[in-house]
Amino acid sequence: VVLVQMPRSAAARDEEFRLRLAADDDSALHEVYDLFSPVVYGLAARVTANTEAARDVTQEVFIDLWSRPLAFDPKRGSLRSWLAMLAHRRAVDWVRREVHRRRLPEAAPGFDRLPTVEDEVVAADVARCVRGVVEGLPPPLLDVIECTYYHGNTCRQAAVVLGIPEGTVKSRLRRALACIGDELQRKGLIS
Amino acid sequence: MDERLHREVKEALAAWVVDACPAEETSRIVAHAESCPACATEVDRLRIVTDQLAVAAQAPPPPDLRDAVLSAALRVRTPSVVPANAPLADAYADQIDRLDRVLASLTSAQWNAPVARHGSVRQMVAHLAGNDAMLAADVGLPTITGAQATAGQLHRQWRVQAQALARYTSSREALLRREVRLAGTRPARGPAHAALVQRGFETWIHADDIRTVTGGPAEPPRPHQLKLIADLGASLLPRALRAAGRSHRDRTARLILTGAASGEWSIPLDPETTPGPPAVTVRADMEDFCRLLANRHDPRTFPHQAEGDPALAADLLFVTATLGCD
Numbered sequence: 423v424v425l426v427q428m429p430r431s432a433a434a435r436d437e438e439f440r441l442r443l444a445a446d447d448d449s450a451l452h453e454v455y456d457l458f459s460p461v462v463y464g465l466a467a468r469v470t471a472n473t474e475a476a477r478d479v480t481q482e483v484f485i486d487l488w489s490r491p492l493a494f495d496p497k498r499g500s501l502r503s504w505l506a507m508l509a510h511r512r513a514v515d516w517v518r519r520e521v522h523r524r525r526l527p528e529a530a531p532g533f534d535r536l537p538t539v540e541d542e543v544v545a546a547d548v549a550r551c552v553r554g555v556v557e558g559l560p561p562p563l564l565d566v567i568e569c570t571y572y573h574g575n576t577c578r579q580a581a582v583v584l585g586i587p588e589g590t591v592k593s594r595l596r597r598a599l600a601c602i603g604d605e606l607q608r609k610g611l612i613s
Numbered sequence: 614m615d616e617r618l619h620r621e622v623k624e625a626l627a628a629w630v631v632d633a634c635p636a637e638e639t640s641r642i643v644a645h646a647e648s649c650p651a652c653a654t655e656v657d658r659l660r661i662v663t664d665q666l667a668v669a670a671q672a673p674p675p676p677d678l679r680d681a682v683l684s685a686a687l688r689v690r691t692p693s694v695v696p697a698n699a700p701l702a703d704a705y706a707d708q709i710d711r712l713d714r715v716l717a718s719l720t721s722a723q724w725n726a727p728v729a730r731h732g733s734v735r736q737m738v739a740h741l742a743g744n745d746a747m748l749a750a751d752v753g754l755p756t757i758t759g760a761q762a763t764a765g766q767l768h769r770q771w772r773v774q775a776q777a778l779a780r781y782t783s784s785r786e787a788l789l790r791r792e793v794r795l796a797g798t799r800p801a802r803g804p805a806h807a808a809l810v811q812r813g814f815e816t817w818i819h820a821d822d823i824r825t826v827t828g829g830p831a832e833p834p835r836p837h838q839l840k841l842i843a844d845l846g847a848s849l850l851p852r853a854l855r856a857a858g859r860s861h862r863d864r865t866a867r868l869i870l871t872g873a874a875s876g877e878w879s880i881p882l883d884p885e886t887t888p889g890p891p892a893v894t895v896r897a898d899m900e901d902f903c904r905l906l907a908n909r910h911d912p913r914t915f916p917h918q919a920e921g922d923p924a925l926a927a928d929l930l931f932v933t934a935t936l937g938c939d
Contacts, residue, residue, distance in 0.1 A: 434769075441756075441757055445777035455682060455683065461667050464670045464674075465671070467670075468670040469670075480674060480678060480682060488686040492755060498657055498660075499661065499664070503663075506663065506664050506668075510632055514632040549670075591633075592625065595627040595631060599659055599662045602665070603662045
């Protein structure tokens with residue numbers, strides 16, 4: 423079931439990339455890197471807060487795509503979404519290994535209240551607009567998104583950091599994603 | 614379905630898509646979401662939101678990272694630079710380039726112009742892309758299901774698919790030997806090598822069909838491609854004669870083709886006959902013969918010389934004209 427139709431050209435482009443990558447066409451990998459490395463790297467840098475780790479994650483994500491292009495299923499979502507998912511998983515794994523390595527108490531990784539928008543050079547309209555939507559969430563919802571998605575905490579860790587029950591973290595996450603989805607839809611960023 | 618499990622998973626999906634679930638919970642969620650269409654749909658919907666959260670975090674990567682990533686990737690999986698069969702790869706790639714230029718030059722009226730056998734130029738290109746897709750599927754490449762709403766999209770889709778097919782198939786020795794479906798009016802199978810010769814052959818013929826529509830001169834392929842096509846035709850003839858009910862036991866034809874490229878074949882006129890002394894010798898131009906293979910010549914008026922049994926020559930030429938791809 424495809425709920426949200428990408429523009430036909432983007433969907434067709436993703437299918438073309440998948441075919442070309444499967445056919446050993448490394449120029450396709452160059453193009454995919456140029457299109458999506460800002461999202462992959464930016465997300466990894468944000469979650470790990472470590473440029474070396476962000477480099478490693480970026481490298482692993484693109485090697486993964488090149489090694490197994492057919493693992494990406496264009497019927498389930500866009501290529502960018504697939505790469506972002508791979509990047510997020512790897513970044514979160516890094517954060518959790520790091521916490522473990524330093525023997526920090528589970529709740530130790532704190533989080534900045536707001537993204538450091540000023541530090542980032544990228545001023546893509548869409549990115550700015552989505553940031554606006556996220557930052558416009560009611561603070562309790564923003565907190566759980568920041569603490570989990572952008573900082574790699576589990577719900578349990580987030581519960582400790584935020585001083586709320588784990589069940590509340592989960593329900594706020596649901597509401598936060600629903601709010602963001604509604605708002606992005608209202609702004610026409612997703613259909 | 615376990616209703617309680619479904620409710621639990623449904624409530625945990627948001628946490629799961631932001632990777633905030635512990636590992637043991639994750640495996641339970643994945644197992645359920647794979648078999649529950651409602652949860653799978655919800656996951657796809659949530660991923661659209663997390664995709665946007667990722668976009669919000671985008672930042673330019675350090676410039677030196679590009680080379681580091683790309684060279685590391687190529688170390689993991691190195692594409693073969695030299696095709697396993699260079700003449701075959703070149704012949705097909707050459708025809709892809711030529712048809713690409715022809716299609717790029719078409720006006721929308723020309724895209725819709727009528728052509729024999731396929732309705733319009735556009736329908737003919739869709740037919741060609743469909744035959745390419747059949748080979749792509751048989752060699753394990755994904756096919757593009759995407760839009761063909763405009764002539765431009767169809768053109769692009771054909772080209773990307775054909776280029777991928779040429780690159781992938783011709784670079785793998787083992788793949789070239791794999792048995793695949795061949796294009797044609799009758800179901801037939803053969804090695805991927807033969808299918809790739811066919812792809813280049815059909816691409817040439819259809820480019821020529823379009824050149825006829827646009828008033829351009831016919832363009833013969835390079836000599837080595839003509840030779841590949843004639844070889845393929847000669848190898849298919851014994852079985853095709855049998856299938857057409859025109860085979861002749863213990864009879865052999867000698868085929869001598871000259872012109873831009875030349876070659877000689879001893880063709881048993883039945884699949885179970887071993888080649889012997891020729892009962893007939895047929896001489897023709899190789900390019901003409903290739904066009905006959907594509908059924909772009911009438912076998913009854915085909916320019917040739919035959920020495921020996923003229924009935925055998927007629928059967929040979931008649932069946933040759935049935936071996937094309939459309």
